[in-house]
Amino acid sequence: MLDSKLLRTDTAGVARNLARRGFALDLVAFAALEERRKQVQIEADRLRAERNATAKAVGMAKGKGEDASALLKRGEELTGLLGSAESALNAVQAEADVWVLGLPNLLDASVPEGRDESANLEVRRHGTPRSFEFTPLDHADLGQRLGLDFEAAARISGARFAVLRGGLARLHRALAQFMLDLHTSEHGYQEIYAPYLVSAAALEGTGQLPKFEQDLFALKGERELYLIPTAEVPVTNLVREQILAPEQLPMRYVAHTPCFRSEAGAAGKDTRGMIRQHQFDKVELVHIVKPADSYAALEQLTSHAEEVLKRLELPYRVLALCAGDIGFGSAKTYDLEVWLPGQGKYREISSCSNCEAFQARRMQARWRNPETGKPEPVHTLNGSGIAVGRAMVAVLENYQNADGSVTVPAALRPYMGGLEVLRPGP
């Protein structure tokens, strides 16, 4: 959510910034709505003030034993007027809320111009793609003989699910454990176990609702609950409706959770393999920081995600997403892309974003700024550190051998009971 004061005082500036994303802010409609809201609210406040004063006067008159019938009559009138004024206010307010909640975040000045992913800016590269003396397979072919079973998953759940067996299941677990250990013991994160089912309010806080409901899995039943699309939702919402002391910041959290996405808009994309699934695991990093520190924190968080790839010795590159490709709630995002020999290209494996105060305002997550003495929104950041399923894909493809076996990266061997090579089963 944008700062409503800024939206009102610098509407043109906001519109210019949002235009970089390709988002057209309708200035005329906004001005009209705002004008209407102002009038209706002033009128409702006025009526309520008079109603309160009248009611108080009734009490005093009765206390003194005076006749209050004129006041009672006026009170009745006011209650009627106030009722309609309030419903008018609620209507305008609801309209304004939907409007404001649908606006994406402002972009940081450093975000490159551009309309789609082709304009993303490569910031740096690490590692060199290995040259193969044989034609590398993609993970789906390779994995089939190692225990990657899409057919079984289809029978159980349908398309876009995977079953992992044996060594592959363990490799998957090893990756998650390795990442958690790295972030908790070397990068200073607190590990979090959080709910996988969350309320609509939590999703509104991090920005998935109201706009992106079609990407979520909602539960049937009386309770309005959704499966989390990322641990960002429960973990960032840890600070919702809180006023934090400056000493509590920064907070750094890491959580390993499954993520559930309906990917409604991605039909036909990446249908092969386990690149795009309805369910996948991710190790997520979240920072809650003072506003002045958030861009330093973004660099730091990104470097923590990169460290995972470095230790796994996987070649990757870092992209600064361009204006048109950046996510709804983010002011600036770096994507990490890992090299996949099977596809012969770099593919997204992590996305690290500074949401500034966008989510904090929606969640009412604040800190007490000692300089002003006032509660002010914190800044929130999140990033994958990293996607477990895609990391496994990258390991399989980059570490494959001519005979269809896969060498276990050195960093993972302690988590695999010392196993050095995953071999195809019979």
Place this chain on the structure above:
RNA sequence: GGAGAGAUGGCCGAGUGGUCGAAGGCGCACCCCUGCUAAGGGUGUAAGGGUCAAAAGCCCUUCGAGGGUUCGAAUCCCUCUCUCUCCGCCA
């Protein structure tokens, strides 16, 4: 799943229809007193929103949430959520 109790400010806790945003205490901040320590006295101490260029001021909202009764609701009625206790079941 069954039975019961509860939800008030940073915390504890009073308040069952009127001048209550809410007594009292604790905590915290500042000041005074006391040559240290201990004790004492005073003042202040919520969040959100509107108006305003901004501040001050003024106004509105908020006593778990939503609805209702009433001129007026922390207080009465209904629904829901959450917490606690006991029983049952359960990983």
